[in-house]
Amino acid sequence: DAGVTQSPTHLIKTRGQQVTLRCSPKSGHDTVSWYQQALGQGPQFIFQYYEEEERQRGNFPDRFSGHQFPNYSSELNVNALLLGDSALYLCASQPQGVGNTIYFGEGSWLTVV
Amino acid sequence: DAKTTQPPSMDCAEGRAANLPCNHSTISGNEYVYWYRQIHSQGPQYIIHGLKNNETNEMASLIITEDRKSSTLILPHATLRDTAVYYCIVRVDNTNAGKSTFGDGTTLTVKP
Numbered sequence: 766d767a768g769v770t771q772s773p774t775h776l777i778k779t780r781g782q783q784v785t786l787r788c789s790p791k792s793g794h795d796t797v798s799w800y801q802q803a804l805g806q807g808p809q810f811i812f813q814y815y816e817e818e819e820r821q822r823g824n825f826p827d828r829f830s831g832h833q834f835p836n837y838s839s840e841l842n843v844n845a846l847l848l849g850d851s852a853l854y855l856c857a858s859q860p861q862g863v864g865n866t867i868y869f870g871e872g873s874w875l876t877v878v
Numbered sequence: 879d880a881k882t883t884q885p886p887s888m889d890c891a892e893g894r895a896a897n898l899p900c901n902h903s904t905i906s907g908n909e910y911v912y913w914y915r916q917i918h919s920q921g922p923q924y925i926i927h928g929l930k931n932n933e934t935n936e937m938a939s940l941i942i943t944e945d946r947k948s949s950t951l952i953l954p955h956a957t958l959r960d961t962a963v964y965y966c967i968v969r970v971d972n973t974n975a976g977k978s979t980f981g982d983g984t985t986l987t988v989k990p
Contacts, residue, residue, distance in 0.1 A: 769921070798977070807965060807980030808922065821977050855921055857978075867978065869914075869921035 769794075769858050769870035777876045778846050786841045786873045790858030796820075797839040798867070799831060800855040808855055814839050815861065843875075851877045882966045884984045890960075892990050896953040900966030903947040908970050911942060912978070913951045915962040922965065925951065956988045 770789045778784050790797050796815045800808035810823035814833035833839045837858075843850055853872040859865045883901040890896040902911065910929050914922040926933055926940045928949075933940045939952040953960055965983040 800980075805982075807982050808978075810977045810979065813977060823977065853919075866924050866927070868924060871921045874919075 769856055769868050771854075771856050771870040771873050773873055774871070775874045775876075777878060780846055780848060780877055782846050783842065783844045784846060784875060786843075786854050786856075786875070788839045788841070788856030788858075788870060790837050790839070790856075791868050794858035794860050794868070795837050796859050796861055797833060797837065798857045798859075799839070799841045800857065800869075801825070801850075802853040802855060802872070804852070811841070846877045848877050851875060881979070882968060882981050884964070884966055884981060886982065887985045887987070889987050889989055890953075890956045892958060892988050893955055896951075896956040896960065896986055896988070898951040898953075898964050898966075898984050898986060899948065900951070901948045902966070902968045905946050905968050906970070909968045910970075911940065911946075911949045912967045912969065913938070913940065914965045914967070914980075915960075916965065916983070917959075917962045925964075956986075958988050958990065960986065961988045962986060 769791050772787045798813040799811040802808040811825050812822040813820050817833045828844045830842045853874055855872045856870045857867045859867045910927050912927040913925040916922045926938050928940045942949045963983040963985050965980050967978045969978050
């Protein structure tokens with residue numbers, strides 16, 4: 766049973782460009798959340814998707830947007846990249862319901878130069 | 879979600895128990911305590927969670943105080959592979975509980 770998978774694992778972008786990161790949730794999971802983790806800090810919640818809609822959002826600007834597909838996979842898009850967007854981007858999935866554990870992928874390392 | 883406070887770093891001798899504390903004095907009655915760990919450059923790994931009672935699984939034990947304002951994660955026989963950043967988070971465990979608020983965690987170093 767594959768866990769949460771993310772792609773790409775590493776990428777380098779130039780300031781001002783746009784990036785799309787992808788996530789496939791663990792089998793049986795229908796809820797996907799995205800986190801940003803800067804070096805030396807804990808993960809920060811960006812947003813959560815369920816039933817193809819954004820359900821919760823953290824304190825991130827509109828440059829950060831996402832999408833969930835009918836197969837529950839998800840994309841994170843970041844427009845107008847800034848140097849400060851350089852971070853590890855983590856995808857987490859869980860099934861809906863009480864008492865369900867969140868599982869994280871290995872992340873996508875984004876470097877903005 | 880309630881805020882948690884953890885010591886920034888701890889050391890432990892290999893084979894000994896590692897006891898990692900966490901304060902969550904503003905925890906609400908419907909918030910669970912979760913522990914994750916993150917080994918360098920990998921995604922966070924779930925360890926254990928609990929509401930009021932102490933919990934144990936194959937990885938660790940979780941001791942929650944009676945007033946629920948603090949908890950301790952216990953790794954009974956630490957190995958070098960347990961060296962990681964350990965995060966204690968509290969969150970409401972309902973159908974929209976995707977949001978987890980992480981602090982900076984405790985860096986545990988297991989020494990031979």
